[in-house]
Amino acid sequence: xxxxxxxxxxxxxxxxxxxxxxxxxxxxxxxxxxxxxxxxxxxxxxxxxxxxxxxxxxxxxxxxxxxxxxxxxxxxxxxxxxxxxxxxxxxxxxxxxxxxxxxxxxxxxxxxxxxxxxxxxxxxxxxxxxxxxxxxxxxxxxxxxxxxxxxxxxxxxx
Numbered sequence: 001x002x003x004x005x006x007x008x009x010x011x012x013x014x015x016x017x018x019x020x021x022x023x024x025x026x027x028x029x030x031x032x033x034x035x036x037x038x039x040x041x042x043x044x045x046x047x048x049x050x051x052x053x054x055x056x057x058x059x060x061x062x063x064x065x066x067x068x069x070x071x072x073x074x075x076x077x078x079x080x081x082x083x084x085x086x087x088x089x090x091x092x093x094x095x096x097x098x099x100x101x102x103x104x105x106x107x108x109x110x111x112x113x114x115x116x117x118x119x120x121x122x123x124x125x126x127x128x129x130x131x132x133x134x135x136x137x138x139x140x141x142x143x144x145x146x147x148x149x150x151x152x153x154x155x156x157x158x
Contacts, residue, residue: 032140
C-alpha cells in the first residue's frame with residue numbers, strides 16, 4: 001500500500017514555489033488543480049528531483065517541458081537568450097529548485113516540522129518512468145494561462 005501526503009503539508013510547497021518563481025524569475029504563477037498522478041513522462045521533459053528527510057520523507061519533483069525550462073532559465077538570467085539547456089541554464093534551474101525547497105524547509109520549521117533536503121538531481125529525456133512507494137500528488141502551475149511547470153509531491157510523514 002502506498003503512503004499518501006497529508007493535506008496539511010501541501011501549502012508550504014505551493015507557497016514557496018509561487019514566491020520563489022516570482023522573486024527569482026519574475027514570473028507570477030497561478031496554482032492549478034492538484035490530482036493524484038503516476039510518474040510516467042512520455043514527452044521530452046526537464047525535471048529536478050529533491051529528496052526530503054527528517055519529519056517528512058520522500059521526493060519533490062519539478063517537471064517542465066524543455067521549452068519552458070529554457071524560458072524559465074532565460075528569465076532567471078534577466079532575459080539572456082537560452083537556446084539549449086547547457087550547464088549554465090541547468091545550474092540556474094537547479095538553484096531555483098534549491099531556493100524553493102530551502103524556503104519550504106523554512107516554512108515547515110515555523111510549524112516545528114524539521115526537514116532536510118538533498119541536492120537536486122537533474123533529469124532530462126523522454127519515456128521516463130519513475131517509481132515511488134509514496135503516491136504522487138501532481139500540482140500544475142500556470143504562467144499566463146498556460147501550464148508552465150508541474151510539481152510532483154511524493155512526501156509522507158510515515
